[in-house]
Amino acid sequence: MFAGSPTKNPVSALFCLILALLLAGCAGSQSSDSGPVYTVKRGDTLYRIARSTGTSVRDLARLNNISAPYTIEVGQKLKVNGATAKKSSSKSSGKTAAVTPSYVVPKSSWPPVGQRCWVWPASGKVVMPYSTSEGGNKGIDIAGTRGAPVYASDAGKVVYVGNQLRGYGNLIMIKHGEDYITAYAHNDSMLVNNGQNVKAGQKIATMGSTGSNTVALHFQIRYRATAIDPVRYLPAQGSKPKC
Template identity: 80%
Template sequence: MLTLMLAGCSGSKSGSDGSYSGSVYTVQRGDTLSKISRMTGTSVRDLARMNGISPPYTIEIGQKLKVNGSSSSGKKSSSKGKTAKVTPSYAVPQSSWPPVGQRCWVWPASGKVIAPYSTSEGGNKGIDIAAARGTPVYASGAGKVVYVGDQLRGYGNLIMIKHGEDYITAYAHNDTLLVNNGQNVKAGQKIATMGSTGANAVALHFQIRYRATAIDPQRYLPAQGSKPKC
């Protein structure tokens, strides 16, 4: 399974190796889960599981990751004693989610929400919108396309759009893809058509991620069929 890393979502060159003390690793520019795995001796699967990293698998510079700490290849701190438990920077608690109206979002597609967002472990980290094959899929906000492809198993033809420094939206299971990586898009611009790639039925899986945490899209979207009031 491809682990798609969008550290800062930029094309900068990799910087120096990150550092870790005991069981906590600090993400540096250019890091990927594969690179961190090699440095710390923690498998990619364990990194994702231990840190609650779910598709679309984003990490951020400065993020604290739990690791097994069994490798001696990384730069370790000379401090002694137990490492304090650190809450990863991407794990934004629901009480700290951004206020409604901070950004204007539009519905990414017309249709019925057949699977809402869930906070339970392993639950749906977005919403699933069902409609006829070929239904237009729209950018929920203005931004830059940072991923177009089908290499994330279970997500089919996927588009990811970055909106400023804090937000990323994801659009999965598309049929036709109408944008390219690196392209700037406007809110409401048609970016794809609905399909069933990587799924058993025609539907759009849509996510809004705030600082890499998947938040409830329906909390921020306007009522279906209406325009945002912000």
């Protein structure tokens, strides 16, 4: 579900995968001597580029010789469908044809509440809520004290433990089935290993301020690469999930 071109450097590939997962940005396309070209922006995925340019994911992969897991790099030039690209950049009645910004997350595409039994990853006040605005917060920030426990929001497999993504400090990512990934950023200590299976509510880290100026947990739920509002799916604070 995350876009990109293959690379022989596993660290670089992982970095691009995390970047596509955690950051949301704007998209842009341009033309070149070889035809319409899209320049990958921060936060892009192959699926978002497909939506914004009107080129199918299959065509994007074919045109650019991209194979799974579809990692792309910021600044990379991607060939897109010529007719669609021209249409999206053409002018009608003096106005540029509208293209839905990649940061817009329509709630109509979000999964139903209760599909999974999420638990709160930490105790504390939500000091920064989720936002669909351009450059807005793609998760929630939960304030707390240094060393406070951070819990897995659902059972799953740890797919990343590290601090290679600037601005997120010590980061843990957990995959839940085929459709969901949760992210836990700014941890002080990390108590799980890559590839480890965890249970819902299991302590995976302690709260910290790595990559941040304040002690807080930045938490995200991603559904098929789309950041969704965690508060919509979490139970009321202090209560257990009803599903």
